[in-house]
Amino acid sequence: xxxxxxERQDDVKERIGKAGTTVKEGVVSSLKGINEIEAEIVSVVRxxxxxxxxxxxxxxxxxxxxxxxxxxxxxxxxEEVGTGLILSTKSVAKGILMGVSDVGGDIGTVxxxxxxGAVKGAAEIGADxxxxxxxxxxxxxxxxxxxxxxxxxxxxxxxxxxxxxxxxIGTTAVTAxxxxxxxVVEGVKDVVVxxxxxxPPKAAAPAPKAAAPAPRAAAAVPASSAKKPPQDDKGPAxxxxxxxx
Numbered sequence: 001x002x003x004x005x006x007e008r009q010d011d012v013k014e015r016i017g018k019a020g021t022t023v024k025e026g027v028v029s030s031l032k033g034i035n036e037i038e039a040e041i042v043s044v045v046r047x048x049x050x051x052x053x054x055x056x057x058x059x060x061x062x063x064x065x066x067x068x069x070x071x072x073x074x075x076x077x078x079e080e081v082g083t084g085l086i087l088s089t090k091s092v093a094k095g096i097l098m099g100v101s102d103v104g105g106d107i108g109t110v111x112x113x114x115x116x117g118a119v120k121g122a123a124e125i126g127a128d129x130x131x132x133x134x135x136x137x138x139x140x141x142x143x144x145x146x147x148x149x150x151x152x153x154x155x156x157x158x159x160x161x162x163x164x165x166x167x168x169i170g171t172t173a174v175t176a177x178x179x180x181x182x183x184v185v186e187g188v189k190d191v192v193v194x195x196x197x198x199x200p201p202k203a204a205a206p207a208p209k210a211a212a213p214a215p216r217a218a219a220a221v222p223a224s225s226a227k228k229p230p231q232d233d234k235g236p237a238x239x240x241x242x243x244x245x
Contacts, residue, residue, distance in 0.1 A: 038091040045070060045095025050102040063105045064113050067096055071117035075125065085127050086135055089118050093139030097154075101147040108157045111140045116161035119177070123169045130176035133162040137181060 049066060056062040074092040078085040093114050100110045115136045122132035140158040144151050159181055166173040 034087070038087070041088055041091035042095040042098070045074070045092050046099040046102065049096055049099025053100070053103045053105065059103050059105050063100055063110055067100070067110050067113045068117050070096055071114060071121060075118075075121035079125050085122060085125070086131050089122075089132050089135040090139035090142070093118065093136040094143040097140055097143035098147060101143070101149065107144065107147070107149055108154050111144070111154045112157040112161035112164075114161070115140060115158045116165040119162055119165035120168070123165075123173070129166060129169060129173050130180040133166070133177045134180045137162060 049070060052066050053059050053062060056066075071092065074088060075085065078088060096114050097107050097110055100107050115133065118136040119129050119133050122129045137155070137158045141151060141155055144154040162177050162181065163174065166177040
């Protein structure tokens with residue numbers, strides 16, 4: 001009986017172990033698939049942006065127009081599918097910046113417009129604007145590192161775009177975007193803080209006036225110097241003796 005119970009427990013452990021292994025393999029496969037999808041999105045967006053800007057021949061003036069159009073197209077794609085905005089936002093933002101960089105465009109301006117457009121588009125379709133802001137800023141920073149540009153300056157522009165777009169949505173959106181950018185954007189926390197709107201400090205309350213010094217106590221008069229009662233010039237009064245008869 002004990003032997004059968006032991007065999008049964010061993011069989012259960014083996015099945016549990018297989019279940020864990022199966023799930024692990026499935027997750028690994030899915031993650032690899034996600035990475036491949038993200039890489040493909042970056043490649044497609046980068047190629048479209050750079051080729052379109054080259055075709056226009058007016059990189060300086062058409063960069064913003066192309067950026068807005070690409071962001072809009074990406075959001076419409078996720079709207080049709082019904083999902084994928086959070087997943088694709090980072091890759092789209094990264095692809096846009098890399099495409100602009102390929103043709104020598106101003107990636108700082110593009111960073112601001114990309115994040116701003118992503119946040120605005122997310123609000124229009126009811127998506128989580130704070131997560132979209134986070135993903136798009138992450139994509140901008142990742143692309144900036146890869147192309148060797150100034151990460152701090154581009155990050156400031158990206159954060160400014162996120163805050164500006166959130167401000168047009170409402171106070172709650174601004175608060176949510178600030179919190180997620182401060183808490184998640186790695187390596188640029190100081191930059192994010194610097195880009196946030198400054199709240200003027202409250203004037204310090206005037207310091208309370210010092211209390212008036214306590215009056216000094218009257219000096220004690222020594223016993224020897226106390227005023228003595230006046231005495232007769234003839235000396236101390238003598239006690240009169242009364243004659244008793």
